[in-house]
Amino acid sequence: MSGMNAPEYFIKDGLRLDGRAVDELRPMKIKLGTLGRADGSCYLEWGKNKVIAGVYGPRELHPRRLQKETEVVLRYKYSMAPFSVEERIRPGPSRRSLEISKVSRDSLLPVLFPNMYPKSVIDVVVEVLQADAGTRTAGINAASLALADAGIPMKGLVSACAVGKVDGTLVLDLDKDEDNYGDADLPVAMTPDGKVTLVQMDGHFTKDELKEAMEMAKKGCAQIYELQRRALTERYASTGNGGESDE
Numbered sequence: 001m002s003g004m005n006a007p008e009y010f011i012k013d014g015l016r017l018d019g020r021a022v023d024e025l026r027p028m029k030i031k032l033g034t035l036g037r038a039d040g041s042c043y044l045e046w047g048k049n050k051v052i053a054g055v056y057g058p059r060e061l062h063p064r065r066l067q068k069e070t071e072v073v074l075r076y077k078y079s080m081a082p083f084s085v086e087e088r089i090r091p092g093p094s095r096r097s098l099e100i101s102k103v104s105r106d107s108l109l110p111v112l113f114p115n116m117y118p119k120s121v122i123d124v125v126v127e128v129l130q131a132d133a134g135t136r137t138a139g140i141n142a143a144s145l146a147l148a149d150a151g152i153p154m155k156g157l158v159s160a161c162a163v164g165k166v167d168g169t170l171v172l173d174l175d176k177d178e179d180n181y182g183d184a185d186l187p188v189a190m191t192p193d194g195k196v197t198l199v200q201m202d203g204h205f206t207k208d209e210l211k212e213a214m215e216m217a218k219k220g221c222a223q224i225y226e227l228q229r230r231a232l233t234e235r236y237a238s239t240g241n242g243g244e245s246d247e
């Protein structure tokens with residue numbers, strides 16, 4: 001786990017241990033179209049997190065018995081590479097990765113037009129290459145962009161971030177040490193018009209804290225949306241057709 005012991009404080013003179021303000025996100029870098037063989041893809045760095053999302057489809061779903069007559073089936077697979085954390089992770093699904101896959105899928109489904117691709121499947125694969133807390137939200141941000149990159153019509157992008165509590169103070173976008181030693185964690189995903197598509201809660205918030213935390217998450221998601229929108233605009237401006245980039 002983390003190399004350090006619990007620090008004596010997390011916030012001093014209004015700043016966090018990594019120098020961020022309480023409502024400041026970690027820096028995020030987005031690159032679209034990084035996987036030549038996927039229909040859509042996105043590589044995303046967020047602080048020390050590194051994730052890649054690939055989208056395959058829509059294509060006909062086999063075996064046929066899994067097809068939905070009038071709707072698309074959305075599948076989402078989140079996994080962590082063995083080398084993504086300090087102590088090697090056992091490859092293969094775990095309870096945690098299955099849970100994250102499920103809630104992440106549910107966070108994206110509301111922005112699709114399910115009836116557009118009956119009998120078909122869209123596969124979203126998210127691989128965490130390096131983890132530093134917030135990987136499910138990083139995965140959702142990347143997956144939402146990879147879906148757009150695949151040219152799949154969407155009602156909007158989904159943006160996600162977490163709000164936590166350290167030293168009794170609410171902070172946006174926990175890093176690993178804040179997550180390890182903090183008091184609570186609230187990952188949230190939402191659409192640009194503020195419709196919440198994922199909320200999870202680990203730890204305890206009072207009613208007022210929860211209200212404030214949702215407000216902070218909303219502001220964080222709005223900033224992330226802006227970065228996502230810019231990345232998409234730049235991609236289509238540079239390639240014209242959204243084809244694979246050469247780098």
Ligand code: ADP
Pocket residue numbers: 001085086087089096131132133134135136137176179185
């Ligand atoms: P999230 O990554 O969405 O915040 P968690 O709250 O479950 O999800 O995990 C927080 C962080 O703890 C992860 O980002 C990762 O850095 C670390 N972590 C999670 N699972 C493991 C594991 N099995 N071994 C080591 N570190 C882990």
